[in-house]
Amino acid sequence: MRTGRLTGSMVGIVVLTLTAAGCGLSGSSGDSDSTAGGCKVDKGNVGSGKLTGEVKGNITFQTTNLKKDFGTFFNGVIKSFEKAHPGTSVKWIDDPGDATFGQRTVADAQACTLPDVLNVDSPTATALTKAGYLLNLGVKDPDAAKPFVPAFWKSSTMKDSSGTLVHSVLPWYTGGVLLTYNTDLLKKAGIDPAKPPTTMFGLFADYEKIAKKADGKYFATMANPVWRIPADWDQMNIKTLSADGKSAVFADDPRTAQWVAWMAKLYKEGAMPKDSLSSNSDPSTLYSQGKVAYGSTNPSFVRFVKQNSPSIYAKTAVGQQPFDALGHTTAAPQYIAAAATSKNAPTALAFAEFLTNAENQTAWCKDPSVVIFPTTSASLDDPFFQKTTGDDPFSQARKLVAEQLKTATAYQTNISTAVQNAIVGQVQLAMQGKKSPAQAVKDAQAKANELLKQAG
Amino acid sequence: MVATQTAKPVTVPGAEAVASAPGASRIRKLARAVLPGPAPGANGAALYRRWWLPWLWTAPAIVCAAVFGVFPFLNTLLLSFTNAKPLGGAASFVGFSNYTRMLGDADFWLATRNSVLYAVIVVPLMVLLPLLLAVLVEKNLPGIGFFRSAFYTPVLASSVVVGLSWQWLLADDGLVNTWLEKAHLIRSAIPFLSDSWLILLSAMGLTLWKGLGWYMVFYLAALGNVPKELHEAASMDGAGAARRFWHITVPGVRQAMMLVGTLTGIGSLRVFTEIYMLGSSTGGPGGADRTLPFYIRDVGLDPITGNAGYGSAVSVALFVLTLGLTLLAQRLTKEDES
Numbered sequence: 001m002r003t004g005r006l007t008g009s010m011v012g013i014v015v016l017t018l019t020a021a022g023c024g025l026s027g028s029s030g031d032s033d034s035t036a037g038g039c040k041v042d043k044g045n046v047g048s049g050k051l052t053g054e055v056k057g058n059i060t061f062q063t064t065n066l067k068k069d070f071g072t073f074f075n076g077v078i079k080s081f082e083k084a085h086p087g088t089s090v091k092w093i094d095d096p097g098d099a100t101f102g103q104r105t106v107a108d109a110q111a112c113t114l115p116d117v118l119n120v121d122s123p124t125a126t127a128l129t130k131a132g133y134l135l136n137l138g139v140k141d142p143d144a145a146k147p148f149v150p151a152f153w154k155s156s157t158m159k160d161s162s163g164t165l166v167h168s169v170l171p172w173y174t175g176g177v178l179l180t181y182n183t184d185l186l187k188k189a190g191i192d193p194a195k196p197p198t199t200m201f202g203l204f205a206d207y208e209k210i211a212k213k214a215d216g217k218y219f220a221t222m223a224n225p226v227w228r229i230p231a232d233w234d235q236m237n238i239k240t241l242s243a244d245g246k247s248a249v250f251a252d253d254p255r256t257a258q259w260v261a262w263m264a265k266l267y268k269e270g271a272m273p274k275d276s277l278s279s280n281s282d283p284s285t286l287y288s289q290g291k292v293a294y295g296s297t298n299p300s301f302v303r304f305v306k307q308n309s310p311s312i313y314a315k316t317a318v319g320q321q322p323f324d325a326l327g328h329t330t331a332a333p334q335y336i337a338a339a340a341t342s343k344n345a346p347t348a349l350a351f352a353e354f355l356t357n358a359e360n361q362t363a364w365c366k367d368p369s370v371v372i373f374p375t376t377s378a379s380l381d382d383p384f385f386q387k388t389t390g391d392d393p394f395s396q397a398r399k400l401v402a403e404q405l406k407t408a409t410a411y412q413t414n415i416s417t418a419v420q421n422a423i424v425g426q427v428q429l430a431m432q433g434k435k436s437p438a439q440a441v442k443d444a445q446a447k448a449n450e451l452l453k454q455a456g
Numbered sequence: 457m458v459a460t461q462t463a464k465p466v467t468v469p470g471a472e473a474v475a476s477a478p479g480a481s482r483i484r485k486l487a488r489a490v491l492p493g494p495a496p497g498a499n500g501a502a503l504y505r506r507w508w509l510p511w512l513w514t515a516p517a518i519v520c521a522a523v524f525g526v527f528p529f530l531n532t533l534l535l536s537f538t539n540a541k542p543l544g545g546a547a548s549f550v551g552f553s554n555y556t557r558m559l560g561d562a563d564f565w566l567a568t569r570n571s572v573l574y575a576v577i578v579v580p581l582m583v584l585l586p587l588l589l590a591v592l593v594e595k596n597l598p599g600i601g602f603f604r605s606a607f608y609t610p611v612l613a614s615s616v617v618v619g620l621s622w623q624w625l626l627a628d629d630g631l632v633n634t635w636l637e638k639a640h641l642i643r644s645a646i647p648f649l650s651d652s653w654l655i656l657l658s659a660m661g662l663t664l665w666k667g668l669g670w671y672m673v674f675y676l677a678a679l680g681n682v683p684k685e686l687h688e689a690a691s692m693d694g695a696g697a698a699r700r701f702w703h704i705t706v707p708g709v710r711q712a713m714m715l716v717g718t719l720t721g722i723g724s725l726r727v728f729t730e731i732y733m734l735g736s737s738t739g740g741p742g743g744a745d746r747t748l749p750f751y752i753r754d755v756g757l758d759p760i761t762g763n764a765g766y767g768s769a770v771s772v773a774l775f776v777l778t779l780g781l782t783l784l785a786q787r788l789t790k791e792d793e794s
Contacts, residue, residue: 037543037544037545038544038545102757102758102759103753103757105759106542106543106757106759109543109544110542110543110544123759123760124759126760127543127759127760128543128759130543130760131541131543131544131545132545133543161545224736226736226737226738273628274628274645274647274650275626275627275628275645275647275648275649275650277649277650277741278649278650278655278735278736278738278740278741279623279649279736280732280733280736280737281623414760415760416758416759416760416761416762417737417758417760418754418755418758418760418761418762419758419760419761421737421738421739421743421754422743422754424738425738425739425741425742425743426742428738428741428742429741429742431741432650432741432742434742451755451758451761452761454539454755454761454763454766455541455760455761455762455763456539456541
């Protein structure tokens with residue numbers, strides 16, 4: 001009798017758990033007709049038709065690592081929004097934006113608990129759009145495009161589950177890309193800091209000059225190719241992925257193998273610290289110590305040098321990023337998205353648009369400690385962004401980025417972290433001399449395709 | 457002078473009303489059944505024998521185990537037979553194809569080799585070294601508290617801080633290479649952070665260093681149960697320190713050693729942070745240092761290209777490996793005991 005009860009109880013537990021597991025497998029939280037990414041949502045959040053409804057209630061707003069430096073500004077924006085829309089409350093969450101940010105976002109999405117408004121980069125926005133977790137802003141607010149520079153709005157698109165390009169994100173600030181360098185080290189190597197190269201291979205040739213002159217005492221740049229793939233290839237107009245994004249095609253371009261051969265040569269010749277081949281460290285620390293000639297390509301890097309190493313800042317200059325075959329830069333901005341799973345979607349959309357409006361973008365981008373630019377047309381008309389004076393690296397950085405934004409687009413190759421790691425891994429092997437550049441490129445493409453194939 | 461007081465019955469306001477209320481008898485019976493304390497009379501004893509009572513007591517633990525252990529495991533098992541994506545969406549059953557793919561996947565076998573190697577090297581050292589450390593700091597000598605704290609400090613440090621410290625130590629111009637060069641032991645820097653084998657060994661060193669203090673505390677507690685008289689008697693019979701260690705201390709803490717071995721074995725097979733800190737997001741050059749959890753992240757969790765089905769299949773393989781090695785260790789220990 002007792003055995004029977006025990007067996008019955010155990011069977012009951014297993015059946016209940018399996019049922020629950022089955023529910024988890026389906027990824028659905030309900031049987032409603034209106035779902036977004038497997039979560040039950042209000043009908044107005046998905047499908048066709050403008051989003052309507054009262055702007056009220058509580059929403060959450062997530063940024064990545066902004067509270068420390070810009071807490072006062074964002075708290076002010078939130079207060080202004082709440083004042084303009086009585087009955088609303090915005091809870092600000094600042095994610096550290098570390099290595100597991102993507103996984104946390106996935107977990108939030110799966111649990112139907114994405115923040116209502118979130119700051120996302122291009123790869124994360126791509127994944128969330130494909131799975132249907134973001135509001136289709138082009139449909140939900142047909143006027144959403146109005147404030148933005150047309151080039152940025154037009155190129156800020158992501159593919160939905162059917163492969164259709166949709167506007168699921170609002171462009172936010174953009175930083176551009178620049179060359180930042182130690183003029184003393186460049187002069188020692190016989191490089192004119194006033195004439196930065198215009199091609200990637202031209203830049204590599206300068207790295208080689210530094211390696212020969214430095215003899216291991218200092219370096220040109222960091223070795224880990226993760227900082228350069230696919231940004232360098234984008235700049236060289238090498239197609240990393242096919243037009244439909246379902247296969248890798250970079251090996252078909254002979255310049256890819258040439259690029260890898262350059263990297264291998266530079267690594268062998270000592271242009272890069274040997275121990276930085278698979279290191280998480282960007283050039284910040286070594287540049288600030290005067291051990292690396294070229295710093296990060298993020299224009300706000302100048303602020304880091306100014307704050308942490310005044311003596312190196314005095315030797316620092318900035319130059320235009322080599323435009324190479326592309327002819328312009330791909331300044332993919334940061335994005336703001338509203339979750340389709342939001343329970344207060346009208347409020348979420350209103351806050352997303354409020355945060356990215358010209359007034360707030362202008363106010364933030366004028367922060368003297370950053371080199372960021374707004375993506376709204378009215379903001380760019382502001383004299384602050386039009387007339388930059390001063391010869392210090394900071395002012396020069398603003399001037400160069402303003403110049404490149406005249407032709408920049410947001411188009412950027414979006415590869416997943418896993419695909420990037422697969423490609424980078426093979427390039428690392430070529431740099432160590434364990435594979436020929438041609439073989440490494442071929443193997444990298446095969447590994448990337450394996451991952452793309454499983455993504456479907 | 458102590459005043460003698462007579463105990464008075466304590467009355468609770470409203471208790472009489474409750475006692476006389478309809479159904480009060482049933483409430484009393486239930487209270488007797490579920491609340492601890494002696495059962496007044498045969499009726500209470502019978503209630504204690506209710507078949508559901510043990511289930512009631514263990515229900516919170518069962519629910520927790522089911523929600524946080526059994527459910528995720530069964531969900532993973534089910535997912536391993538599908539092509540599910542990390543961000544949800546339609547998933548279809550694909551039979552054993554994830555498992556057959558796994559068997560022919562060279563990267564999976566490389567990750568398995570690294571994980572097994574990690575366990576094989578780290579577990580014996582992690583079982584033995586903290587014990588030696590515990591024996592060293594067990595004695596109550598002046599200032600010994602400082603050493604106990606010093607050995608325990610790495611446990612308190614975050615993995616990220618420890619990882620960064622080790623990067624600085626092992627860099628080409630780091631402390632270790634600089635010392636070795638100054639001592640004329642090496643001519644050029646040892647590539648601790650760019651050679652895949654050395655990255656793996658360095659990561660093991662990091663795991664050991666971080667775990668020593670934690671398991672030292674385990675052993676300090678266990679050493680307190682080893683009778684000192686045995687050591688004294690052995691000393692009188694002329695047994696040296698090493699002999700006493702092997703014949704008295706080790707058998708005395710055998711249970712603790714088994715526990716440390718099991719916990720370390722499971723931990724070693726799940727290692728991720730150490731490899732990430734020293735080998736970056738690729739898991740060493742060419743991904744050569746990736747362990748199974750690292751590989752699961754790459755193939756299963758990526759929001760864009762991840763395949764949660766395949767990742768789950770690798771997770772099941774990791775579970776089987778962990779269970780297999782744990783059972784093997786237990787069996788070997790039992791054989792040794794017999």
